Amino acid sequence: MSKKNAFYAQSGGVTAVINASACGVIEAARENQDQIGNVYAGHNGILGALREELIDVSLESAEAIAALRHTPSGAFGSCRYKLKSLEDNRAEYERLIEVFKAHDIGYFFYNGGGDSADTCLKISQLSETMGYPIQAIHIPKTVDNDLPLTDNCPGFGSVAKYVAVSTKEAAMDVASMCATSTKVFILEVMGRHAGWIAAAGALAQEQEGDAPHIILFPEIAFDKEKFLAKVQKTVDEKGYCVIVASEGAQYPDGTFLADAGSTDAFGHKQLGGVAPTLANMVKSELGLKYHWALADYLQRAARHIASATDVEQAYAVGRAAVEMAVAGKNAIMPAIIRGEGSEYSWSIAEAPLSEVANVEKFMPRDYISEDGFGITEAGRAYLLPLIQGEDYPPYKNGVPRYTTLKKQLVKKKLGTDFEA
Amino acid sequence: MSKKNAFYAQSGGVTAVINASACGVIEAARENQDQIGNVYAGHNGILGALREELIDVSLESAEAIAALRHTPSGAFGSCRYKLKSLEDNRAEYERLIEVFKAHDIGYFFYNGGGDSADTCLKISQLSETMGYPIQAIHIPKTVDNDLPLTDNCPGFGSVAKYVAVSTKEAAMDVASMCATSTKVFILEVMGRHAGWIAAAGALAQEQEGDAPHIILFPEIAFDKEKFLAKVQKTVDEKGYCVIVASEGAQYPDGTFLADAGSTDAFGHKQLGGVAPTLANMVKSELGLKYHWALADYLQRAARHIASATDVEQAYAVGRAAVEMAVAGKNAIMPAIIRGEGSEYSWSIAEAPLSEVANVEKFMPRDYISEDGFGITEAGRAYLLPLIQGEDYPPYKNGVPRYTTLKKQLVKKKLGTDFEA
Structure with missing residues (x-):
């Protein structure tokens, strides 16, 4: 039996640890060369497959691959591109099969979030729907932590740690100057529909009453009067008020507090x-001096303060995907399962892709405090283990020494271009 | 001869390492107990002196003081409050002398920037102007790096490292997704009149052409056409463009690109x-998809990624201030002097306060590239040593274990309150 090659691609917004998953995939594939031939990585995600732009991973040294573990962003390029359904764009699937066939690809590893899980599911069905035998395994990745079945998503732990550390540091800054300066500080974080990232701000607290004093979740309808009352009360009592606001914070009717107006390729609104x-609200209604920060990409790229637990898990799901593939599995995702007991432990299990695709996991109501402005002990117990441990990258010239790959493309075998 | 007590206060915007200077002051004072009695810290800076709110530092353990070295923000509280001239508000000076006399204070250590150096200078002249003998030593601190005579200012190296690391990480994020997503990323950093912090973004570059592709300095008048042309050219050539913009970027007539409208206690405009x-400009004129981040307090509070060189220097100027005081000096500031030769070295010398107060040091033109959008090799040679080394704080529960002091106030001896 001739062994098949593997295709690996990164999809959607990148994270501080998606390359750690790539590292796990590639290292595990190299250890299973009896069953997996070469690994081809998609140049800019699935577009690389559609355009036959395949990066020859065999040309990357073991050192370079190992360094992916501490390198943020998507080393092979990622993209926001969602395959349409088979009915709506059969040509795309025919093209994929053409490329897979030309390069003898029998394993498909897709590293992404909920939208990507849907794409991966469609690929996993190609043997049924179009007679092309392929095993497709989805590798979970998303800072939003909104995938179902897995206890948490690789990428989230590191952004959570960044938000907890940044909130703690900025809050100390505000506290030390509030007597004569800024009274209200607002940190805006990611999280379009799920408030997991904002919730992580609460991990800055050492004891009750510590900053952040207010967290705004997309799951809790924004109540302006209640918000302003809480801000004023906190300033009266503490001298200052620190707020962590999810970009997806919204009014009861579902309107986002701030809507930048444009949409991305998945049809999601671009927020910010x-x-x-909120700052303008605080200024005009309460007359309080404010400052605000918008972390944007800084938060999801912050490999310098990555969670060691997150890095470990990202690497592990990459390896597990390959192990599942060589065991003959298809249409699944390695999911992180939390162990029972008070000591945190985790293992990896198989989750069926059909139950993962297009499902968003929101903050459970019992993780959010009754007043809607904080988290409960249950929420804290869930979040805290995910930010444990530091995993510092090596440094050179004062900045992290992240790796850059050769990214040499395989010679095209098809004479045709594909417009994608 | 009876030994005198010392007063120490933090002033103006706090930094990641101002407490390292406090640590240096207090540890050195404790080693010189033959000449310095107790150290009293101003609760919220100079306001603590005016209000007779003096923190009894002798109640803080050696461990707590040592932990100040890795704790950001102002542990004793800082403030934005500038003493008026003797002519304009003699009552303030009389009050200070009253408080100093009541608590037998003969040493005044003031930890701040240019405005604070001016205050410190006025205090140093109290023996001449009002007959109260006191030695006043200014300890340099400012993220803006805009004090004269000293090679650099403690606080700057750490914010510079934060900006370099963050720019590098965010740029990698953008690079990996620009094929289908964000083309232009803008990071706004501090720096009202001097572009030192924005310049540090360039330290993210490993080779020519690397991000950031554009840096906007307050020292270079903003030219919209030239800026947009450079953005478009960079996107055409690289696929994306990363910009680091100083909050103080301004038009040729001195108008700030963005003016939040309010002013602080020093009369400075609050920017942001x-x-x-810039993002709106890029979108409306070039039609390019953008993202932007505003680091705000996150940058100056980021002790988790502090420069080891900066921490070392901040501590050293604190110690040096005490050593200068016990040597009988007055009206000076310990300045950092860069050694000759290609290997970076530094030492501490005395700078006369009269030449420090109210002088701002801007980026020299020969540190800025000819097109005004980057730095030169001379600029890089100046900046690079300042971000060397990592000085990680200890962690607990996934976040840094920063110290909190008891901050117990000394019993007031004066029956009068002072409205400040």
């Missing part, structure tokens, strides 16, 4: 601007 | 909003 919106 | 202003 909750912090200045 | 250069990044969204």
